[in-house]
Amino acid sequence: MDNELSGVEIFPHVRVIMGVIVGMGITRLLAGVARFVQHPSREEMSTIHLAWVGAILLMLVHFWWCEMALYGVRDWSFGVFFFLVVYTVVLFLMSVLLFPDNIREYASYEDFFLNRRKWFFGLLALSLVLDIVDTSIKGAKHFERYRLDILVFTPLFFILCLLAMRTANRRFHLLMVTLSIAYEVLWVALLFGAPR
Template sequence: MTQSAALPGNLDLYLHVRVLIALILGLSVTRLVSGIAALVQHPGRYAIWPVHLGWVAWALLNVVAFWWWEFRLSHIQHWTYGLYFFVCVYASMYYFLSVLLFPQDLDEYKGYEDYFLSRRRWFFGFAALTEALDVVDTWIKGEAHLRSLGLEYLVATSAFILLSVVAARTRNPKFHMLFALSAVAYQISFSIRHFGTLD
């Protein structure tokens, strides 16, 4: 996709689109942070599960990373409705993940472990789709940007999607713990190595 430094008019279009993206991501962060706060306020209300907390951390890290990189959309010269729709759908994936991690109530479940495992197909389905959309979003920001992330990015994304398929099918607690810890550790490592400055 052809890119150049954003002209004033293009920047105005980006700012117009950014408002809706900010609202969606704001709802996502609010859901995650308020969910964490509720766990602190009422630790005995529902049984806490470390794996669930791991995916909460992963989701929060990804929302922050998403918003960091979206500035590069300001370099897009020609906005279309299709591109606008895609970015909105992609941002909405994080809200879906946030709601799945912190539902309105858990009255029909024994705790977060019971809830998470019962809804694992939905969560990992959305997680895998989100990672796939991230590849498209990265390409939209420019082929140079995609190349700058190296082959590692595509390999890691493919591995995450495959592991999500496995996670959606198994209830094995050891697998889920290792997957959650690995996902969080890799996201932190990736952020440290690639999130320097916006240019």
């Protein structure tokens, strides 16, 4: 990109495109939950499914907030912009896998989720890798701040995603979503809970 625009001028444009995709993911999740509220007897609710809905909703909101750190990026390229769009699309696709257009050939949302778990956890594992690149884009200081998380949590959760792809064991999936929610809540509390 030519040097006519500064990073400060480019960032709002990038954030709008990402916001549209994140907003579509949040909308998908909220509309799906609204179906349960509107027609409680039509679909069977599942702890695993609803817990993942909550986890991905929290992940999308957390992601959106953390992308504010892109404000400090000075050197933008189409490659960086395209990468960020792809990362956001991966998060959106996880929302779609939680609330597909229809589940007629499945017994319930949980049945759909467990049958499509390879896609869901494949995307979740991919999002972990993409997050490392995203953290790097935000600069060395930002990367250093999350170094322990990247070196410890990311590989551990990546392995758990691979295991989740292989098993339909409900206890494992309940443990997995519980760990995911606990991790997100912990990070949100640590990063945003205390005034600075």
